[in-house]
Amino acid sequence: HKKGKFYILTNSHVVQNARAITVRFDKHTEKKARIVGTDPKTDVAVIEVDDKDIPDPQSRIAKLGDSDKLKVGQLVIAIGNPYGLERTVTVGVVSALRRAIGITQYESFIQTDAAINPGNSGGPLVNIKGEVIGINTAILAEGQGLGFAIPINLAKWVADQLIEKGKVVRGWLGVVIQDITPEMAENLGIKEGVIIAQVMPGSPADKAGLRVGDIVVEIDGQKVNEVRELQFKIMRTPPGKEVNMKVIREGKEISLRVKVGEMPEDRxxxxxxxxxxxxxxxxxxxxxxxxxxxxxxxxxxxxxxxxxxxxxxxxxxxxxxxxxxxxxxxxxxxxxxxxxxxxxxxxxxxxxxxxxxxxxxxxxxxxx
CATH class of the missing domain: 2.30.42.10 (PDZ domain)
Structure with missing residues (x-):
């Protein structure tokens, strides 16, 4: 809340095709809202609404927690309007962290068994302190107790950029990477890192000398064990900044400096x-x-x-x-x-x- 406006976090898929958006504060108070920006890569969106005639606006601001501190087994509460049933509250636990289910490009979902149904999308997942630690986003319809929420730290990173710039600026290497399977590990004789399957011509990776078949094992001193780690590290790196990478090439470890680019619009x-x-x-x-x-x-x-x-x-x-x-x-x-x-x-x-x-x-x- 600033400069007379509420900024509201929700899902991109909830608002991106909407002709009009209404925010209901209570039974008798509704306001028309405007989309500040959407980011389908993470399924995060920000909308805004003015606070005129809203009593005690500061009391309506949700406190955001720290999703990096979440642990499996922790109690969580999902709030939403499933099937139009307003202000429904369900309780569960954090079932798993850093889940990928194949619905967005950047995924590190919180998995919970708190009941989430159609209509919960865009609603908060909170801890027992009442702090928002996620945005309820998806379910696996063929199962039970399989709900997924975007970690609030990722949502905050996206939202800050949408509010300031109207879009999300991401770092970009220009590679296609994949995790090393047990079969590949046996064949390559290595059990760490991620392998580069494709290098885009003229990309930052190409200019730095990265090649197809290179295995990235470290970036800026941090070990890389899975695709998501490298993907999110590069995503958050400001374009123009150089990073140090260690790769295994034909059995030998080499070091490279890569100047991170900005992900082009056409990608x-x-x-x-x-x-x-x-x-x-x-x-x-x-x-x-x-x-x-x-x-x-x-x-x-x-x-x-x-x-x-x-x-x-x-x-x-x-x-x-x-x-x-x-x-x-x-x-x-x-x-x-x-x-x-x-x-x-x-x-x-x-x-x-x-x-x-x-x-x-x-x-x-x-x-x-």
């Missing part, structure tokens, strides 16, 4: 025309540069939800969907329409043509 993966359906795919259209590089037109699989139909069908992040049945797909809308038509026609599966690692491959995608 805002998942911000426009993305879909996360019950099939479990997050898709986006290829950029013109990617079409030229890969030599195809289609949809890039950005994420695959765990235990989803897509995962069970063998689709992987990084795959490029070229055809659904015998129909080429060039947009997310094409894909959605094709799947919906097949389902309405009673189909339980469809043959996909995909491009994987430079080769075409047919897969059967289950639809139910």
């Amino acid at each position: 805002q993966v998942g911000e426009q025309d993305q879909t996360q359906t019950d099939i479990g795919l997050m898709l986006r259209e290829l950029t013109p540069e990617e079409e030229k590089r890969f030599g195809v037109k289609g949809l890039l699989v950005v994420g695959v939800a765990p235990n989803s139909l897509a995962m069970q069908s063998g689709i992987l992040p990084g795959d490029i969907i070229l055809q659904v049945g015998n129909r080429p797909v060039y947009s997310v809308k094409d894909f959605q329409q094709s799947i919906e038509a097949l389902r309405q026609g009673g189909k339980n599966s469809v043959l996909l043509l995909i491009r994987r690692r430079g080769n075409n491959l047919f897969l059967v995608l289950r639809l139910r």
Whole structure:
């Protein structure tokens, strides 16, 4: 709350397509709100509303906690309007931390068994001190007691930038990275770090000399054990700052200095025309540069939800969907329409043509 305005945290998916937004303070008080900014990469949004005629505005400000101090087993309380039932409160525990479920580009969800249902999105997850430690965001509908919230520290970092700049500025390397599986660890003889699967031409990583196959094991003195650690470290690094990286290349450790760039607008993966359906795919259209590089037109699989139909069908992040049945797909809308038509026609599966690692491959995608 500042300069006569309330700034309210919520989910991007709650407000991004809204024609009008109303904030209800109590049974008799409503205010029209304005979107300050949205960030679909984290599913965080900020809206604002003036405090005129709102009694005692300071008492309405939620205290934000520190999500980095959360521990598994800690009691938490979810507040929201599930199915339109206003001011519903449910209680549970922190079931797990740093979860990724394949619905946004940057994920480090708090998992809780506090009951979360449609309508809870954008509401607070609080600790027993009444401090907000997360934003309720998603559920896995096929399970019970599987709710997910964005950590408040991540939400604060995003919100501060949306309020100050109207957008989120992220550090960018220009690489595709993946975790090292047990099979890869045995083959490579290394059990730490993340491996670089792709380096974008002309990117900061390319200019610094990073190569496909390099294994990043350390950045600025901090060990790297999983993709998320490197991803979030670079995301929070101001563009223009140099970082020190240690990589394993052909069995030898080498040190590199990398000048972090700013993530370009045309690489805002998942911000426009993305879909996360019950099939479990997050898709986006290829950029013109990617079409030229890969030599195809289609949809890039950005994420695959765990235990989803897509995962069970063998689709992987990084795959490029070229055809659904015998129909080429060039947009997310094409894909959605094709799947919906097949389902309405009673189909339980469809043959996909995909491009994987430079080769075409047919897969059967289950639809139910």
